[in-house]
Amino acid sequence: MPHLFTAARARPDPVKRIADPTVRRLSLYLRFLEEFEGAGRTTISSGELAQSGHTTPAQVRKDLSSFGSFGKRGLGYGTHDLVAHIRQILGLDRTWRLVVVGAGRMGSAIAQFPGFRDRGFHVVGIFDLDPRRIGQTLAGVTIADVCHLEADVQRLRADIAVLALPPAAAQSIATRLAQAGVHALLDFSTAPLTVPAGVTVRRMDLAMELEVLSFALTNR
């Protein structure tokens, strides 16, 4: 069956072939490490990281070992050091230019999400269809008309787009963004998108998560 998300198939190994769950955990570890670092801890063991992230020490070590040997035996990992490594692995040693498409309640909340800017994600554009919204300012950015999406996205050199749209509109916007060279989409709408190879999509599906909770409550 044609699997339409052929995303990270291009080269077989930047280092090996990293599983998605591993990447997600790295992101978690990073947050704890930053906390630990802020608290003045200079080293941390896989066990401590595991506890913070609700996982196991072996998992932590495996995750990190896909990228190199960052720890010292008998001691643990140097906090500062490991922060730097993980930031580099995740590509957080630079800033990313974000656009938000859809300036409704959800889009507005996302655009103003605290902790975007400080983590290197800069909202450089916000788009909407509604003439009453266009021209308003949100998080220091003026809402633009979605009709020049392609040109604006290229001019703004956007790396990532966040879609906060009604499901009916999401697919067409996704296609336009992909065509305009945006290779990463975060989709808050409820319909899964079909995108060209080379474009990565992550879904934030509120309804789905609630339904999983409903299942859990029903079958416990």
Place this chain on the structure above:
Amino acid sequence: MPHLFTAARARPDPVKRIADPTVRRLSLYLRFLEEFEGAGRTTISSGELAQSGHTTPAQVRKDLSSFGSFGKRGLGYGTHDLVAHIRQILGLDRTWRLVVVGAGRMGSAIAQFPGFRDRGFHVVGIFDLDPRRIGQTLAGVTIADVCHLEADVQRLRADIAVLALPPAAAQSIATRLAQAGVHALLDFSTAPLTVPAGVTVRRMDLAMELEVLSFALTNR
């Protein structure tokens, strides 16, 4: 290592032991089925469902077969029939009472999310700390003071709580909710929560998803 989410361990088998990815896909299938049903289709094959959900026919059949034999060989699945079955499996043949804790931008957007009510998730309570917000009305619900959270949650008979709070506040609220008898949490804050056994937590972590995209863009 003590794995703190011992949630669905209680009984070994309501029907078998359903994997999380399976449940998520069921939720997806349901949405497509409803669309198909709305379009007047009376039957659908595993191949068609697979295409909508970016998966394979075999996967669809396996997912469904964990719960019973709903299809007819040579024909496919009866659309209406399968909708009813999946709704029942997911526990969507009833309504769920939701509270939203945190009425900031994100909390407000969530509380007013379209398609909650029509999918059986009724927002029955909204809570905040800020005296300026308390007393305001959102989606027909008056924002209440978080200080009587426990009593209110019990009075409202809340099943599920959505947390849209700063990470620092999330853990304490989660603990209070669990104690008040809420067994399902949807957490939009960035810190993973530790909860008593029997409570299910789902995370919606915006920052993590962006970091996964950052990784994908960096390593392709």
Place this chain on the structure above:
DNA sequence: TCCTGTGAAATTCTTCACAGCC
């Protein structure tokens, strides 16, 4: 002694392939 790094084992999840029924 403490804790990392890592092959090997165990487990979980997906795909295959085919018997069975319409």
Place this chain on the structure above:
DNA sequence: GGCTGTGAAGAATTTCACAGGA
């Protein structure tokens, strides 16, 4: 002929367990 249901095979991910360095 077409499509489901499912055991068996295969792939991916997690856990184990232990060698090896600080």
